[in-house]
Amino acid sequence: MKRTLILILISLLWVAQVQANPLPFVVSDVRVEGLQQVDPGTVFRNFPIAAGDQVGAAELSSATRQLFRSGYFDDVQLNRDGDVLVLVLRERPAVAIIRIDGNKAIKTDQLREGLRQSGLQEGDVFRRATLDQIELDLMRVYASQGRYGADINTQVETLPGNRVALNINITEGRIATIQHINIVGNESFSDSELTDLFSLKLPNFWSFYTKSDQYSREKLAGDLERLRSHYLDRGYINFSIDSTQVSISPDKQDVFITVGITEGQQYRVGEVIMVGNLVVPEDQLLSKMSLGEGDVFSRREMTDSQERLERLLGDQGYMFANVSPIPQVNEQDGTISLRFFIEPGKLTYVRRVLVRGNSRSADEVVRREVEQMEAAIVSTSAIERSKQRLERTGHFRTVNVETRPVPGTDDQVDIEFAVEEQQSGQLTASVGFSQSEGIILQFGVAQENFLGTGKSVDFNISNSSTLREYRFNFLDPYFTVDGVSRGYNFYYREENFDEDDRGDYNTDGIGGGITFGYPIDDYQRLSFSGDVEYLRLKPNDIFVDGDSYKAIREYIDRNGDDYLNVKLTAGWSDNRLNRGFFPTRGYAQGATLEVSLPGSDLEYYRAQYNNRLYWPINDDETWIAALRGRVGYADTYGSDKDYPFFKNFYAGGLNTVRGFEANTLGPRYSRGANSSRARSMGGNVLVAGSAELIFPTPFLRDNSSWRTLVFMDAGNVFSTKCLTVGGSKPANCVEGVDFGELRYSAGVGLSWLTPIGPLSISLAKALNSKDGDETEVFQFVLGQTF
Numbered sequence: 001m002k003r004t005l006i007l008i009l010i011s012l013l014w015v016a017q018v019q020a021n022p023l024p025f026v027v028s029d030v031r032v033e034g035l036q037q038v039d040p041g042t043v044f045r046n047f048p049i050a051a052g053d054q055v056g057a058a059e060l061s062s063a064t065r066q067l068f069r070s071g072y073f074d075d076v077q078l079n080r081d082g083d084v085l086v087l088v089l090r091e092r093p094a095v096a097i098i099r100i101d102g103n104k105a106i107k108t109d110q111l112r113e114g115l116r117q118s119g120l121q122e123g124d125v126f127r128r129a130t131l132d133q134i135e136l137d138l139m140r141v142y143a144s145q146g147r148y149g150a151d152i153n154t155q156v157e158t159l160p161g162n163r164v165a166l167n168i169n170i171t172e173g174r175i176a177t178i179q180h181i182n183i184v185g186n187e188s189f190s191d192s193e194l195t196d197l198f199s200l201k202l203p204n205f206w207s208f209y210t211k212s213d214q215y216s217r218e219k220l221a222g223d224l225e226r227l228r229s230h231y232l233d234r235g236y237i238n239f240s241i242d243s244t245q246v247s248i249s250p251d252k253q254d255v256f257i258t259v260g261i262t263e264g265q266q267y268r269v270g271e272v273i274m275v276g277n278l279v280v281p282e283d284q285l286l287s288k289m290s291l292g293e294g295d296v297f298s299r300r301e302m303t304d305s306q307e308r309l310e311r312l313l314g315d316q317g318y319m320f321a322n323v324s325p326i327p328q329v330n331e332q333d334g335t336i337s338l339r340f341f342i343e344p345g346k347l348t349y350v351r352r353v354l355v356r357g358n359s360r361s362a363d364e365v366v367r368r369e370v371e372q373m374e375a376a377i378v379s380t381s382a383i384e385r386s387k388q389r390l391e392r393t394g395h396f397r398t399v400n401v402e403t404r405p406v407p408g409t410d411d412q413v414d415i416e417f418a419v420e421e422q423q424s425g426q427l428t429a430s431v432g433f434s435q436s437e438g439i440i441l442q443f444g445v446a447q448e449n450f451l452g453t454g455k456s457v458d459f460n461i462s463n464s465s466t467l468r469e470y471r472f473n474f475l476d477p478y479f480t481v482d483g484v485s486r487g488y489n490f491y492y493r494e495e496n497f498d499e500d501d502r503g504d505y506n507t508d509g510i511g512g513g514i515t516f517g518y519p520i521d522d523y524q525r526l527s528f529s530g531d532v533e534y535l536r537l538k539p540n541d542i543f544v545d546g547d548s549y550k551a552i553r554e555y556i557d558r559n560g561d562d563y564l565n566v567k568l569t570a571g572w573s574d575n576r577l578n579r580g581f582f583p584t585r586g587y588a589q590g591a592t593l594e595v596s597l598p599g600s601d602l603e604y605y606r607a608q609y610n611n612r613l614y615w616p617i618n619d620d621e622t623w624i625a626a627l628r629g630r631v632g633y634a635d636t637y638g639s640d641k642d643y644p645f646f647k648n649f650y651a652g653g654l655n656t657v658r659g660f661e662a663n664t665l666g667p668r669y670s671r672g673a674n675s676s677r678a679r680s681m682g683g684n685v686l687v688a689g690s691a692e693l694i695f696p697t698p699f700l701r702d703n704s705s706w707r708t709l710v711f712m713d714a715g716n717v718f719s720t721k722c723l724t725v726g727g728s729k730p731a732n733c734v735e736g737v738d739f740g741e742l743r744y745s746a747g748v749g750l751s752w753l754t755p756i757g758p759l760s761i762s763l764a765k766a767l768n769s770k771d772g773d774e775t776e777v778f779q780f781v782l783g784q785t786f
Helices: 002-020 040-046 057-069 108-117 128-144 191-195 217-232 282-287 299-315 363-367 380-392 547-559
Strands: 029-033 073-081 084-091 094-101 151-159 163-171 177-184 240-248 254-262 268-276 322-330 335-343 349-356 396-405 412-421 425-434 438-447 456-464 467-476 485-496 505-519 524-539 562-575 586-596 604-616 624-636 685-695 706-718 743-754 757-766 778-782
Touching: 029 040, 040 057, 057 073, 094 108, 108 128, 128 151, 177 191, 217 240, 217 254, 217 299, 268 282, 282 299, 299 322, 299 335, 299 380, 349 363, 380 396, 380 412, 524 547, 706 757
Parallel strands: 029 084, 094 163, 177 254, 268 335, 349 412
Antiparallel strands: 073 084, 151 163, 240 254, 322 335, 396 412, 425 438, 425 778, 438 456, 456 467, 467 485, 485 505, 505 524, 524 562, 562 586, 586 604, 604 624, 624 685, 685 706, 706 743, 743 757, 757 778
């Protein structure tokens, strides 16, 4: 209205001037008056008339409107001084200061950035319309956070020099929470079953972290889709959501959600028929079906069956096959007949397998992992397995597969594996600490892809209060073309068993061996190794009057203190975990059997089995149940030899039973006057297990580097034959396996992948400690995860 009056006024002024100065006329110059802050160049860029132009009333009116649209001026007057066009302007005020007060949920810097993007910042020309729009935008932002009671109050303060200060006062209010979710019309499922599907929840213990009790339109839309899928996957194909009502209490603090639904009739599957070009026997196609006659119809199962059928056809060489499910509803008997229309297309062959990006690795290193052969019928499973095998080598940062039709043919494709190599050489130096081992220093040089051949070479040095070791390893993963590996290892090792509570003795050892590995499939592997080692046993003379020292001396008197052994070790592993660190699903298990050959100074065998099992509780795989187990048994097979106690198993600590000091469980031996603590020397039988519940780390949005859990541990070690002191067993050593002697603990654990390595911490309570047990509530280690 104001602008219209201004334009009318300008027109009247021009009518008055036209009588004295007739139009049109040629402009000899343009003079600008009234500028304070706006640059004259800005005026001339937005005013299309220049010296030398012939103008009339229409041109002047259009130029005036264009200058108004620039947004810099509140008033524009055009005067004529002879042939000089005079622009008399009144500028809009400039924004000198923006004051924001009352905001806590949104930081001031974020608000200022939002104002800047909306066209309002200090130094800009003030526009009231922009400020009004910003008020609305801020209200929408706070409403999206559930702060429906938020209020935005803006004040414009006039300052000298045609400037203004903007005072934005914010009352954020409390976040409105969901107080009721009501589903109307459900008969087949209870309210609790259906509301459990929703990500929106009523306030609960975890609401402060999950924010699930705060209303969001996007979350509600996702919840309604989950509700729909729930019914469609259970045969209710006529299910509908009739209404969705979201209401807010008068004080804008509470949200109430009501969803009206119609369930309809539940349908079952009638006949299942394969039609079209059945290039694969029908019984093979039907075997991929998860829906059969009489089953409750499920949209998800129908889609999954479609995908399995297409995968089956792709494995048979029909790479471009199309499977279309066609459900036919029979209202009379409440069934749905499923017809899967098969369009296999032509049998597809692989013309070439191409490799790109392997600048350092030999072509053979890539191709030996590829299962899909050239000139063979294409197999989608073989292509996918090839990609996974290449990723598992560790030589490549990324592996991408592209399948391209061969020009001029309709039954041939080229398959290209594009790899991005990563540094295969590593120079590592690390510092770690553990309560049982103290400071751990490590230095290593490793080349996983030596000279691009795929072979690995590494040399490692470890030094701690319990272990000093020098080790060299070499591995050829493809000693033979079918994946048999061969490796060598050499080591020198000094172990101080006293430092980590495993016994009052030290051992020095040197040895080496050769290892062969045989793949069973993509997950399982067998390994066999032969090693020769020389060991020397040295008792700690400080505890010369204790049973532990005397038992060691008696063992040395009967068996000597240095030993030359030839060992054979067989192993089996089955790893189906989805990740190396912090797995969320799958399992891994393994077993080893170590046997010293007859004629060795030590005649013994040592068997172990361990497993880990993870299964996710929710779809996001943030809540996970886990089980871990480990058992071991060792003994001598020679009638004239004693089992070497320094090959015993140990229990207690982060690896077995948390809450008990590391390596302190099991049969105990006194240590004489120099120590009041009896000493465990392990046992030849080990039983240990854990049950864990993994949950999202509180207060963190990104849990990729963190893992928190609650656990319960159980375990112990036992001796079937105690060491003798003076020809008889000590009083504190009880022979045999007694599951009543298992120790239990419970607590919470935290693992963090720090820049210098994984850090694990546990707070545990020993639940059934007995006299002589050494408990420890707080335990940690750098270099290991749970």
